[in-house]
Amino acid sequence: MDDLYRELILDRYKHPQKRGTLDPHDYSYEDDNPLCGDRIRIDVRMGADGRVADASFSGVGCAISQASADLLVESVVGKTLEEVKALSKGDVLEMLGIELGPVRLKCALLSLKVLKAGVYGVEEIEEELR
Amino acid sequence: MTNPIDLERMRAEFPILERETRPGVRLIYLDSAATSQKPRRVIEAMSSYYEQNNANIHRGVHRLAEESTAAFEDARRRIAGFVGAATPREIIFTRNATEAINLVSHSWGGANLNPGDVVLLTEMEHHSNIVPWQMLAAERGLRLEFVPVTDAGTLDLGAFRDLLGHSPRLVGFTQMSNMLGTINPVREMAQLAHQAGAVVLVDGAQSVPHMPVNVAELGVDFLAFSAHKMCGPTGVGVLYGREALLDSMPPFLGGGDMIKRVRLGEFKANDLPYKFEAGTPAIAEVIGFGAAVDFLSEIGMPAVQAHEQEIIGYTLERLAEVPGVRVYGPEAAQRGGVASFTLDGTHPHDVAQLLDDRGIAVRAGHHCAMPIHEKFGIPATTRASFYLYNTPAEVDRLVDALYHVKEIFS
Numbered sequence: 261m262d263d264l265y266r267e268l269i270l271d272r273y274k275h276p277q278k279r280g281t282l283d284p285h286d287y288s289y290e291d292d293n294p295l296c297g298d299r300i301r302i303d304v305r306m307g308a309d310g311r312v313a314d315a316s317f318s319g320v321g322c323a324i325s326q327a328s329a330d331l332l333v334e335s336v337v338g339k340t341l342e343e344v345k346a347l348s349k350g351d352v353l354e355m356l357g358i359e360l361g362p363v364r365l366k367c368a369l370l371s372l373k374v375l376k377a378g379v380y381g382v383e384e385i386e387e388e389l390r
Numbered sequence: 391m392t393n394p395i396d397l398e399r400m401r402a403e404f405p406i407l408e409r410e411t412r413p414g415v416r417l418i419y420l421d422s423a424a425t426s427q428k429p430r431r432v433i434e435a436m437s438s439y440y441e442q443n444n445a446n447i448h449r450g451v452h453r454l455a456e457e458s459t460a461a462f463e464d465a466r467r468r469i470a471g472f473v474g475a476a477t478p479r480e481i482i483f484t485r486n487a488t489e490a491i492n493l494v495s496h497s498w499g500g501a502n503l504n505p506g507d508v509v510l511l512t513e514m515e516h517h518s519n520i521v522p523w524q525m526l527a528a529e530r531g532l533r534l535e536f537v538p539v540t541d542a543g544t545l546d547l548g549a550f551r552d553l554l555g556h557s558p559r560l561v562g563f564t565q566m567s568n569m570l571g572t573i574n575p576v577r578e579m580a581q582l583a584h585q586a587g588a589v590v591l592v593d594g595a596q597s598v599p600h601m602p603v604n605v606a607e608l609g610v611d612f613l614a615f616s617a618h619k620m621c622g623p624t625g626v627g628v629l630y631g632r633e634a635l636l637d638s639m640p641p642f643l644g645g646g647d648m649i650k651r652v653r654l655g656e657f658k659a660n661d662l663p664y665k666f667e668a669g670t671p672a673i674a675e676v677i678g679f680g681a682a683v684d685f686l687s688e689i690g691m692p693a694v695q696a697h698e699q700e701i702i703g704y705t706l707e708r709l710a711e712v713p714g715v716r717v718y719g720p721e722a723a724q725r726g727g728v729a730s731f732t733l734d735g736t737h738p739h740d741v742a743q744l745l746d747d748r749g750i751a752v753r754a755g756h757h758c759a760m761p762i763h764e765k766f767g768i769p770a771t772t773r774a775s776f777y778l779y780n781t782p783a784e785v786d787r788l789v790d791a792l793y794h795v796k797e798i799f800s
Binding site: 298 | 736737738739740743744754755756760763768769770798799
């Protein structure tokens with residue numbers, strides 16, 4: 261009962277750590293899931309050492325989409341671009357710690373899609389997440 | 391004379407209402423605007439057809455083909471009677487209401503609309519009565535205009551009169567909004583549209599299942615509706631069209647059954663309604679649709695409407711008690727059995743998911759009506775929609791569950 265709404269997810273939804281926008285930023289991308297009206301923007305700022313100095317997300321959506329964005333964005337700080345590119349669907353689901361059906365999977369993965377599209381290129385992402 | 395619905399007997403007709411969605415959790419189905427549940431007799435009419443009569447229709451001379459053809463055409467006759475068509479020739483079977491509207495845009499629109507012509511729709515249309523016209527507009531250079539929706543969730547009829555001044559060739563609108571639940575004054579609007587010289591297309595997907603609809607009384611030229619929202623199966627819908635109009639229109643899809651004669655260089659189209667029914671139709675589904683219409687006729691559409699009026703009135707009352715809930719659309723007297731709402735601080739997907747834990751099936755999203763959601767500045771809503779089998783006790787369970795959602799998200 262209410263498995264999807266574990267403490268972690270509700271806590272991140274209600275009290276996000278990385279909500280906001282970054283200015284200046286090196287990468288920024290925004291996309292939506294028109295089916296449910298979820299919208300996420302992710303900003304990434306790189307440090308001189310070639311690692312992510314800071315990142316943030318903004319947007320609207322369900323608890324799953326917003327919590328996964330918050331967790332994902334937090335996790336990329338300190339990573340190299342190569343490491344960010346290597347993040348997978350499995351990584352996001354592991355952060356959330358829940359099993360998701362096909363509909364809610366889209367909510368959970370929207371932030372990953374946005375992040376990768378920002379640093380990478382949209383077509384390759386679509387291919388990878390298929 | 392309207393006899394109220396005996397809810398216990400009514401629910402017993404629908405086998406699915408017995409099921410649990412997880413152990414110990416009985417289904418509460420509040421998603422009938424998406425598709426209704428099916429009574430046993432509709433399911434049985436279809437399986438009995440497959441077990442006893444299955445054959446292709448209209449051509450075979452053997453016994454089964456004759457029986458199938460008779461059952462198919464008899465269903466058409468009953469459906470014609472159900473919406474007050476002058477003749478069964480005015481009932482065209484399509485896959486659904488969407489295809490019925492596409493039939494009008496392709497056939498009537500293709501033959502009659504020219505660059506610069508105006509097609510007048512409304513802001514509360516389902517995508518199925520917007521996109522076909524956008525497609526034709528792009529191809530033909532038409533101008534699409536939209537009757538605005540007021541903050542109260544009704545059509546702005548003053549603006550409607552003004553827009554009729556642009557001499558639209560076609561006026562298309564829903565009889566009942568699938569998001570707001572608003573019931574539009576079809577007769578009055580059709581009359582005004584006709585005075586302005588327009589052809590009138592009504593999307594009846596949400597109204598025909600829930601209230602008495604008579605095309606002659608309403609004075610509409612086209613009416614589109616789907617079987618699956620009115621106790622019938624998926625895969626079949628209807629375009630009602632005034633006979634003279636249908637006669638003047640070119641065929642839609644080409645193939646078998648829609649022709650009288652084919653030579654390698656030409657074809658001659660069949661008579662109505664077959665002219666618009668290319669290929670083998672959904673025979674079992676049409677027969678199931680006939681059983682659904684019999685079922686609804688026996689209950690009586692005034693009784694169906696009265697029951698839903700009661701349920702929606704009670705729903706609006708109970709939802710108003712829940713802090714943070716905002717319901718969109720007009721008061722109960724002007725709406726059908728649909729309540730789309732938002733809950734402060736909680737996304738509709740989360741609401742729907744938590745309701746599902748309690749066996750309550752609702753819809754979350756934009757309900758294929760993105761423009762009207764945009765109008766109200768919301769990306770999505772949660773929608774509870776009702777039918778003749780829903781009870782006030784189910785509304786109570788919905789409200790209890792919403793308090794539970796609030797607790798989780800507080």
